[in-house]
Amino acid sequence: MNKDELHKLIDEKQPNICQVIAYKNNEEVYSDEWNNYKKDDCVHIMSATKSIFALLVGIAIDKGLIKSVDDKVLDYFNDYKIKRGEKTIYDITIKHLLTMRAPYKCKGDPWSKVCSSDNWTYTSLDFLGGRKGITNEFNYQTVCLHILSGILYKATNMKTVDFSNEYLFEPLGITKHINYFAETVEEHKHFTIDKLPKDNVWFCDTDGLGTPGYGLCLSANDMAKIGLLCLNNGKHNDKQIISSNWIQEMTKPLVVEGDNFRGMLYGYLWWIIDPQNNIFAAIGNSGNVIYINNSANIVISVSSYFKPTIFDRVDFIQEYIEPLISKL
16 A cells, blocks of 8 residues: 555545654654645544643653652642542542542543532542442543642642643644633533644643643644654653653553453553554544554554544554555
8 A cells, every 4th residue: 555545545434534644763754634634733632632641740750749650649639628438539549540540439421510610620539439449440531530630730830731831742842732711511512523623722621720631632743743752762852851761651551451442451541552562552532543663663643533433543553554654
């Protein structure tokens, strides 16, 4: 397959893809766009936001602002009033949040209760814990992950977008981002499902804290820069943006229980595709992916407009895009 054939195949078989960027041996070898998107247009990368937030936690740990992933969550919220009878919450750590092993007193994501509250972090804390205790079972959450934004703010005294701009985005040459807050439920929904290009924004709560589980808008070009940073063990242009130790710790594979995750493993908010070849990925709904293959020295990023339940994007990358990149 050549580039023209791949363009046509994506047009026909993966019609919500907007951009693809690929690097091999740290050189851009492929770039293409669809659906009238330009190279630097942004999309809402959905849950791939989680993986970028894991990098921010690592940077905060590198700087000594967060002591350790073993810190107790409640260490950062001395003024939080614990619900009567709740005991489990005392033992939950940052690592439980990063690995999706934290227990919650809810089934699914309590979107309406969290996003309609005056304090998204503390409302999320209200759902943390439960009578079962810490079982270390994989429990994938999105909206309650907002606790991590609260921790980052308490540790750094910086809003999510400001911390990411100063210590991640701008050092990588990614355009400075600003907050976006939806005043109404309709605006929130429109932000999520609209198919047109987005601005350089990070969705935020009423306090201006960026949502760590979703809400970040990036181009495939931006996503590739993140991927290259991980591929190069935290270095960009010979500058250590984040420690290599964090990249290695962040991508240690943990087994995911259940049949809903296609046999993938999990690290710290990153999906581990192939631990033997050190292949891992940030994956968001609609098929937004940062794919990193360390053994082949390849980074492939795919941006997509909203289309729910896209589950085959990594398979598509490995079957069609990566073989082409390997030959270039």
